[in-house]
Amino acid sequence: MTRKYFGTDGIRGTVGRHPITPDFALRLGHAVGRVLRQQTAHPLVLIGKDTRISGYMLESALESGLNSAGADVMLLGPVPTPAVAYLTRAQRASLGVVISASHNPYPDNGIKFFSATGAKLPDAWELAVEAALEEPPQWVESAALGRSRRLEDAAGRYIEFCKSTFGADLSLRGLKLVVDAAHGAAYHIAPAVLHELGAEVIAIGAQPDGLNINDGVGATHPEALQQAVREHGADGGIALDGDADRLQMVDSAGRLYTGDELLYLLATERLAQQEAAGSARPPALAGVVGTLMTNMAVELALKARGLDFVRAKVGDRYVLEELVRRGWVLGGEGSGHLLVLDRHTTGDGIVSALQVLHAAVRSGRTLADMLSGVRLFPQPLVNVRITPGQDWQANARLQEAIRAAEAELGATGRVLIRASGTEPLVRVMVESPDAAQAQRLAEGLAATLQAA
Numbered sequence: 001m002t003r004k005y006f007g008t009d010g011i012r013g014t015v016g017r018h019p020i021t022p023d024f025a026l027r028l029g030h031a032v033g034r035v036l037r038q039q040t041a042h043p044l045v046l047i048g049k050d051t052r053i054s055g056y057m058l059e060s061a062l063e064s065g066l067n068s069a070g071a072d073v074m075l076l077g078p079v080p081t082p083a084v085a086y087l088t089r090a091q092r093a094s095l096g097v098v099i100s101a102s103h104n105p106y107p108d109n110g111i112k113f114f115s116a117t118g119a120k121l122p123d124a125w126e127l128a129v130e131a132a133l134e135e136p137p138q139w140v141e142s143a144a145l146g147r148s149r150r151l152e153d154a155a156g157r158y159i160e161f162c163k164s165t166f167g168a169d170l171s172l173r174g175l176k177l178v179v180d181a182a183h184g185a186a187y188h189i190a191p192a193v194l195h196e197l198g199a200e201v202i203a204i205g206a207q208p209d210g211l212n213i214n215d216g217v218g219a220t221h222p223e224a225l226q227q228a229v230r231e232h233g234a235d236g237g238i239a240l241d242g243d244a245d246r247l248q249m250v251d252s253a254g255r256l257y258t259g260d261e262l263l264y265l266l267a268t269e270r271l272a273q274q275e276a277a278g279s280a281r282p283p284a285l286a287g288v289v290g291t292l293m294t295n296m297a298v299e300l301a302l303k304a305r306g307l308d309f310v311r312a313k314v315g316d317r318y319v320l321e322e323l324v325r326r327g328w329v330l331g332g333e334g335s336g337h338l339l340v341l342d343r344h345t346t347g348d349g350i351v352s353a354l355q356v357l358h359a360a361v362r363s364g365r366t367l368a369d370m371l372s373g374v375r376l377f378p379q380p381l382v383n384v385r386i387t388p389g390q391d392w393q394a395n396a397r398l399q400e401a402i403r404a405a406e407a408e409l410g411a412t413g414r415v416l417i418r419a420s421g422t423e424p425l426v427r428v429m430v431e432s433p434d435a436a437q438a439q440r441l442a443e444g445l446a447a448t449l450q451a452a
Contacts, residue, residue: 005133006126008315010112012101015054020109022061029065030110031132033146035125036094037070043094048076048084048154050100050185050243053210054109058099062111067146069140076154078208080185080244083158085118089345090157092116096309100185103220103241106211118345120317126247155189162193163348165343166354170361173198176234180205180225190350194238197354204228205239206370214241219248219336219349226254231447236360236367240349245316246336249348251355251367259336260295262356263288264374265367266340267307267330269359289322289331293379296414298430301374314418316347377413378435382428382446383420392419392426392449401448405430405441413438417445 003018011028013020019028033144036043040272045066049055055078063073071094076087081098081231088096089269096114103447104110115121149338151157177199179334181187187206195201205217228395229237229250239248257265287308290298301311310326312318316337323341332338338352359370379433386392392398398417413432420427428446432438 002184003123003126004130006130008237008317009193010098010110011104012108012110014107015052015109019348020054020058020439022057025058025061025111027067027133027137028129029062030069030137031129032097032113033066033069033071033093034138035128040094043071043396044091045071045075045095045097046076046084046088046091046093046151047097048079048087048185049083049098051078051183051187051208051210051213052101052106052109052242054106055099058109062097062099064149067148068137069146070144071146073146073148075148075150077150078185078188078303080189080240080348080350082245082344082346082351083113083154083161083185083189085114085346086158086161086344087151087154088114088116089118090161091151100243102243103182103214103218103246106213107216114346116136120320120346139220156191156390159189159192159196160218162189162198162348162350162354165351166197167358167362170358171198172357172361175236175357175361176200176202176232178202178204178225178232178237180219180222180228180237180239181244182214182216182240182242183208184214184218184240184244186240186244186350189404190238190244193350193354202228202232202234207280219246220241222248222250222256226250226256230254238349238353241336244349245347247352248336249353255368257367257371258280258295258334258376259332259338260290260298260334260376261371261374262336263290263294263330263338264298264301264350265359265370266338266352266353267302267356268305268370268409269355270330270429271305271307272363276356283327284329287326287328287367289319289326289339291319291333292416292418293334293429295334295376295379297374297377297410297433300412304373322347352364377431377433378438379429379431380435380439380442382431382442384426384428384446384449386424386426386449388424395449397451398445401445405445408437408441415441415445417449425448
């Protein structure tokens with residue numbers, strides 16, 4: 001069945017336009033409460049949010065809708081998306097709700113959900129909620145209405161969880177680190193985690209006003225972090241996005257490391273620890289999951305280290321599904337969504353950064369040293385606007401051009417052509433160690449597509 005409201009990561013859109021309106025949020029909360037009450041008589045739902053001004057409005061509406069269906073609510077305030085996943089599990093709640101549009105600007109917002117185990121929910125659950133949305137409301141009697149309360153120390157509990165994922169025998173003492181919280185949900189959490197682990201912390205992007213989330217700062221604008229690291233003579237820096245599930249890092253020279261590179265580093269660090277311990281590689285570390293966009297240099301480098309590599313569709317949801325299916329623990333995207341499933345059930349920018357810092361402290365090596373085994377291939381990308389509904393895949397000339405490009409690239413290059421999920425665009429990407437070759441082939445394929 002086709003989902004009407006849910007996308008790959010919950011429900012998202014512009015505030016004030018359906019479905020990101022208070023009346024819809026009220027109906028959604030009521031529908032979710034009704035679905036939950038089919039499994040348990042007294043469900044408990046946690047609600048967290050980022051720092052957008054619209055979060056207050058949507059939080060109140062969701063809370064009322066859930067209460068009207070007989071669900072209790074625990075309000076967490078502004079906390080990262082992965083904090084909601086963790087606290088849902090820790091509080092033995094029935095469901096976790098996050099009000100956030102992640103890396104989008106403040107006029108957007110969204111609503112997504114975590115199961116009682118802190119995992120993404122299956123399509124069947126989302127379809128059940130959509131079905132309940134189409135039915136008339138069924139208010140419970142007054143005596144059965146849900147109650148609401150606030151978890152006052154939500155941030156503190158999550159800070160302790162993050163610290164627990166860093167080796168107890170190591171610390172960050174002696175390191176000066178810049179952390180950019182994107183004026184988002186981790187503004188009061190990420191600096192505290194690093195400080196309590198011993199680092200000297202310089203915080204930027206940590207003054208949210210409801211309107212400045214992701215505005216020129218954070219993982220989507222890493223130049224702010226690069227500049228701050230250089231200005232302060234820091235040993236490195238960490239950039240998160242608005243809901244703190246995405247990570248970018250820079251070294252002392254201000255050099256940016258993408259999610260692809262950090263994924264390679266995490267995988268090879270795990271191998272190094274296994275080798276140092278003299279133990280066999282466990283099945284969970286047999287391979288790594290990336291996406292269709294993961295740089296081919298990372299794939300080749302991982303395979304050279306004896307690790308399998310599998311590509312999932314773009315989106316951390318699909319990376320997670322593939323990891324669970326294979327029983328592996330490491331996966332991610334170049335955008336900085338990294339999954340370390342033996343540390344957390346979902347992508348977590350702070351936890352992922354701590355795993356990278358753990359590797360650096362344990363080995364005494366810099367990011368540049370640890371990543372000397374991989375050099376990213378150029379990936380020129382050309383967007384081609386098409387007519388909505390146009391069957392570009394049936395273009396015989398394009399298919400012939402793709403085959404010719406792939407033959408020229410051989411085993412050390414790649415062609416990826418895919419439709420945008422949000423606009424009438426086709427994205428043409430060619431990957432090769434030779435930047436000029438990649439650019440030439442990408443432009444040629446785009447021209448062939450435009451001529452159709």
